[in-house]
Amino acid sequence: MSFAEYKFIKESMAHRYKGFDMMNIMSFDIICRTYGNDISLFRDFVASFLCKKINLPKKKSHDVLFSMGNYGRRKDYYEILEFARSSVAGDYIDISDAKWGISINIKNFFTSLSSVFKLKSSLSVTGKLSIAFMLSHYKNTIDYIERQAKEVEYNKFCSFCSAHAYEAILDEFFRLKKIPTYTLQHGLYFLFKKPPIDIIAYENMISDKLLCWGQFTKDEFVKFGIPRDRIDIVGYPRSIKDLKPYRIDDQKLSLLFLCARSKFDQTNKDIMKLCHEFIKLYPGTVKLTVKTHPSLDQLQYKQISQSYGFTFSEGQTIQSLITNGGYDFAIAYNSTAYVDSYLNNLIALHYQDAERENDAEVLDDKFSNADELMTKINAFIRLADKNEAWIDISNRLSYLVGYGINRYTEILDAKKNN
Template identity: 30%
Template sequence: MFNKEIIGKIKSIQIGFLPGISIGRVIATRLYDTSVKSIAIRVIHALFYQSKFTIIKEDLDADTLVFHGCKYMNRPDYDIMVGELQSKLSNRHDYMEVTEHFSLLSVFYNIYHALKVFSAVRGLNFFRKMYVSILFSHYIAAHGYIKGIDLKRYKHLVTFCDAHGYDSLMTQISKGIGLKTYTLQHGQYKILKSNYMADAEAYENFISDKMFVWGQATIDEFLKFGFDESRFAITGWLKERPQIIKAKVPVFGVLLSGDNIKVNRKLISIAVNLSDRINETLLIRMHPKDSIENYIDLLHGNKSFFTTLSEEAFYSKVRFNISYMTGAFLDSIAYDVPCYIYENDMLSDIFRIDGLNFSSVDNLLILLSNAVDKKNDIANYFLAPISKNIKLN
């Protein structure tokens, strides 16, 4: 439905009553998954859900606004990162988050704005224009709420991820009035072989003045895309590195990635085969965006299980993991659990690590029998020590 060229055109659309704002950038991450189900969910969400901007922590002398525009996603791992940032931030700051709630009244307002911007959405067929206009309408309403906030009293804005809707909108508005803008790394960003994935927006849609990153590995990836190194500051992984007690049981794990069902199925097939060959139990850790129904047909016997264990409980049980291009690879390293990475033609270079890549069960068995401990080297490159004090100047 939308290829890279069309997404680029959508980002360039200008709405007359929103000068200097690219609503196309705001909705960009929502244009990649074009299944009927996903489109239907997004249309319903755009029309029937209203955003609520709430100040949770307020300091009358604050010079910084920490803005969590992804709070509504109900991702505890995201909340932890924002909390860690606040605990390390020496600037006096306010904290604001966005939640959403169902509202029948918002339907009329959003339909009105969808029709109002329909003519401005040029170069698309009728169905695409209507879909994009409806997505636009949701954030036009949010724009009105943000414009009512006295942002001029701040010097700095820190968002969770400026590639996502509310954070992108807040960043654009804040930059327009002269605030210095920052955003966080929240997954292992990588330059993709194909940019037709929502993950590409981490760099395609990076508009803040500076990004706080986990380690040098992320900076090296962004340099490949042409960014200047001055736009990055290493803060370390904004998440306390846990200490766990490892259970000495024959169990290994699979870490599934988001929006990649085809590769996830390949990973599970390899893992089920491996489980039979080494006679170990397999635990499959789902990505929060995914569904067990996509994979249940691949399991057989009584040694393979999907798990809802907490992060600490999961990593305490497994002696190694296999994964693809997912930030959970670094969770595994941080928990001192070896993690091997499935390799195919689309694997990003950042995940091509000697001694950790495999393409088949036989490859993986060879790696397991000749395991070399590289956890410290990998951790130091990807996950720098956490900054104890983050000061915005």
């Protein structure tokens, strides 16, 4: 099924529960079912009689409240949120720490089934049941939050990503109480020709304000239809370093391949094969290290790396690898990893296919085969040592991701009205 089917289902099911827009909350669940992601119907059925015990701080210590959703405790996500939190004092909820609670509400259960099954859509019975069960679960969670959070004194609320269910519930909760809400950009978003699941970052941008990195993201959101006044540019959410020229020994090249997430599993493998073909042209001259995405099958990628003679990196972040690894170039497909490399003073070569034609670029660094990769590397060996090139790179990064900008305190300070 397609994005159009997702939109149809979401719009057809539109309704509120205690003032909460349930389709804002259900967006990720609906798009996962329409895009054919795996479903555990038993798990969803059990969840329909449970709630997530999301507890707001019993005693307010600061005027701003931050939240982190249950996204597998990804270190890079926490780094982004921690940067925002370091800019302004605030209380904090980590939904990954929230416990499950029994919440049997027969009315929630049957009204949710009724809301879903009256739809005329091509969604399977299993898909409809899954959505209905989760709808009941989110209603139970709303009931729990409202019972335990009678009084709210915060002046601002900032979620990590309000496009996803539990943080969407909190965002709805605070907006219903007329408290301004904000959400953070956590990747270099751009509009695909065929919208992937990530499209909900645009389509379900429910917070009052999106705090985005640079002008590029703001332009993309405006292109999608989000009003300009709902988007504030705040800068890249990490400490930045001065970007300086560096020398490359063309007789001893060291490359770092930054794998994309599991959705692009086959693309990762295509790039690894391409790199192997390239390295065979320069025996003993080029070495490559593979850094996998957390969502990938680590053992499988380790075996593939070993079969090609690549080094397999385990347990390190992109930043630590780049800082300590002594690499000459990074190779990336994922846009965020690609830009991260440049921000850490490492030129990145960007694999291009039909899906990535509209993707952001720092330099003319795209390639699609071994010959193009060789051409780019030869060109950038000379460019890496030129001060003018890094001035251009800095300017481009400022547009793409807000390099050199930091407005988190200005925007999130609870004493200011934005």
